[in-house]
Amino acid sequence: MLKTASIIRPKTIDDLLNTELIAKLDPLDLSSKRVFFGKLKGERRSKKRGQSVEFADHRPYTSGDDIRHIDWNIYARLDTLFLKLFLEEEDLSLHVVIDCSASSDCGEPNKFLFMQKAAAALGYIGLVNLNRVTITAMGDRDDGSGIVGSLRDLRGRRRLHDMASFLCGLEPKGSFSFRSAAERIALSRRGKGVMLVFSDFFYKDGFEEGLRRLVGHGYDVFCVQVLSPQEIEPPITGDLRLRDMEDSDSAEVTVSAPLLKRYKANLAAYCKSLEQFCVQRSMQLMTVRSDTPIDTLMLDYLRRKGVVK
Amino acid sequence: MTFLTPLLAGIVAAIAIPSLIILYFLKLRRRDLEVSTTLLWKKAVQDLQANAPFQKLRRNLLLFLQLLALAAVLFAVAQPFFRGETLRGSKHVLLIDRSGSMASLDGEGKGNTTVSRLEAAKQQALDFVEALPEGDLFFGQNKGDQAMVITFDETAEPLQPFTNDKRQLRAAIERIAQTDKGSAVSEAMRVAQAHQAQRRVVEGVGLESVNEGEQVTMHLYSDGKLTDADKARPGVENTVVYAAQGKPDAPNLAITNLKAERSYETPQEVTLFASLMNTQQSERTIDVELLVDGVPAGIKSVTLPAASRGNLALSTPANVRASADERDAKEVAGDTKVDENDANKLRAGQSGVVFKLERSEGMLVQTRLRSSTTGEALEQNVLSTDDRAWLVVPPAKRVTLAVVGRANLFLKSALEGLPLNRVDFLTTADFEQQWQQGKAGQYDCVILDGVIPNVGQQVVASTAGATGTVNDAGLARTLPPGNYLVFNVIPAGLGLTDAGKLENATVISRSVDHPVTRYVNFDPVQIATAREVQVDPAAGVSKIAMLERGPALLEISKAxxxxxxxxxxxxxxxxxxxxxxxxxxASSVNYLGEEVAGRLDARSLRPGQELRDRLPLGVTNVRIRKPDNSESDVTPEQDGSILVPTLATSGVYEVTWDGSTMPGDVRNPANNRALRIYAANMLDGKESDVPAEEKIALAAGEPVTSKTLASSRAGDVRLWPYLLMLGLVVVMVEWYIYNRKVYV
Structure with a gap:
């Protein structure tokens, strides 16, 4: 919760992903409980029949079908034209949304750095598995859209550096409306896929409107709530004027044992309400501390949730 | 409950309470801290939300406690108090008796101890002062009650004029010291009234109120043994509160009188008379011890009758002491009735004891009362001052006489028959010469037969009729210091005026009590030519025999x-x-030469009198040693007279000096200093009659009955210290709660 004393921003991909982590990430691939149709040929088996080596089924020929797919052996035996259908291998769309507001830039370890690293790791997995990776940063923008930047439809390992430079270039500042940002994201996304939203979900105007807009449209939405250890156990005392980093709103508190107790109760209740909201809308919520190692997040938490396999 | 300064408290409240609440709005200088979001904090501390000012104050225990503390302080500022019951009026006069009887050890001290009545009275007065309502703490109009302290015995001494300064009042009360004098309250009351505003003196009546002046409450701390209660006027509008000291059945044994007489024929024989008194309602047998110059010389056992009620008024000690004239007057007026109060009064038992001694030298005689069983000091005797008495007995001595003027045959032959030491017949010039040589002091008495010698005594302006004394300068001579029998001349400056000759006069009356005329029968005496003398009433001259017009014999008695x-x-x-x-x-020479020259009376004093005597001329280094062994210097006048101001306590006073002595003085062989002894004795039946009076009848108004002082001690109960204390406690609780909230 407290502003990070001194932060070293990542500059290259090596700052985000070290080789050890990459080695651990390499066997992973994105997954979704739902199978979506891709746009491009990918490495994912699709429900669609398409061009691949894997046979799926036969169906009677109708005029207009590509005669190249006629199973001549069956025609020879049955004297009926049948088409050979193959399983289509398609790509999966991965959309990583990170909260780039000032409130992310706090905590020890820094929440935003954690989000950057997590996004990079997910993006790496997505890119190496030939999925379409889109990264969107929500943040303070003069036009009020709430979208600071977006990197669309990256595919393939080659685009790894593009993704890394985009992530390294993000600067958390200001505040935004989660509702309008979510609206913009929902309108702009194409196809179907997996969406991971990294944020602390502390929005003054509420998280409900925003999440309601993100849900549906063929996306499997995972909310990752990142909290710093200081937000969970505030190490503060005395008479304080607490100033909100985003909107400079202030709250005067005299920190006392009952107050801390109430704060923790409120935090738990907030997280609970967020989880409940997500569950009711087929979204999944994960609350992680910013001091969680990235490999634990990827290999343990996300795998358990079925985001990666 | 009453408030002394409600307005002030209101003003302070009007300032302080809004200030406190405003300070609460602005109260803390908080540390700024940036947090990711204030969302949860705001939820957690809804009451800190600054939207509505009074929401801040809602359920704020600390503010409540602070307001409570402030309220306590504001109440303290208003100075609430509960009125005590008896402290009405704003001015009080504390009249504290310090007379001899107040030394009686039957006063109630703190914690049921027994202290002297004076100590008990002082303690009660101090308690009263402590309970006096104070003025408010600030600059208000209420200055509090004022009190004045007057102590009295035979005279009154104002120790502290009206003030509300309790420290000064306490100091004044603590300054009061015991004396062995009698007690008279009327002067004290006059002094008190003189300090009252808007009063004027009305001749003859004392002080009377001009108009309804300020009311004064007089608090009389006494045992009621007041000789002049019937003359004491507290003033019409004033009230008297009497706090009786001592017990009404206090036992006391006292010597009320001590006299010595030498036999005329055999002067070495001395008879001592001591009057004794018992105030206890049972018979007492005691020993009376006689000490001559500090050596026991005799002891006699005396049984004193019990005190009883309803005796005749004439038997009271005061009446016993009353002069024969007064007694006669009362008898003539038929004033022997006993009023009911007197009948119920306890009359002390009286007795006496007589010692006979043979001793021609002068001596200091002491009598003291001793317990007949233990031989020590008396038991059941509250007052010890009157258990001892001293008397200076002059040496047995025959008179040395000088006759100045004509050596008349009749005079000469008459004197020859008297038992005199020596008679010198001198001319005026001889006497004047002897005076110059300082030898005149050898004569105990001088007869001036038609002359007044010029010995440089103070001359006064000629007064009409002074015969034979006018010198060339037209100034008349007065008598020089000494003892004189004066014939046929009227000295000047004594208030006597010669009003002309009186032919064929006879002596028509004489004083039967006076030692000079007691045995003189003037009936056969015919005077061919007498003088009519007019006497100034203020001159202090007593007429001891009267002609048809003017006195036939006069006595002048000055220091x-x-x-x-x-x-x-x-x-x-x-x-x-x-x-x-x-x-x-014979009687004149004896009277003047022996009794007066011996200064028998002058050396037996009572506390309250001043010591006035004459030392030989030219003495130096005169010192007086008081009964408490303190010594001080005395400066004699040019003519050798000394004056020691009012003696406070009884006992032996010793005057010593370097130089010549007079008859009766002794010389201390150790340091060769002359010594003259004076004895001051209380010898006051009224003071020794110690049982306290419950009721005093003053000259005006109802008799004042003693009140228990418990109620008058209940002064105003001041609440502000407790309120301040409460405020402090509340602040401490508030601080504790604050700390617990923040740091635990």
């Missing part, structure tokens, strides 16, 4: 001059031929 004056020439009468002339000469 250093004592004279019997016969204003006519005895040779112009048949007196020298009568036996009464010889009797008169």
């Amino acid at each position: 250093d001059t004592h004279a019997v004056i016969v204003p006519f020439d005895y040779m112009d009468s048949n007196w020298p031929l009568d036996v009464s002339f010889v009797v008169f000469l």
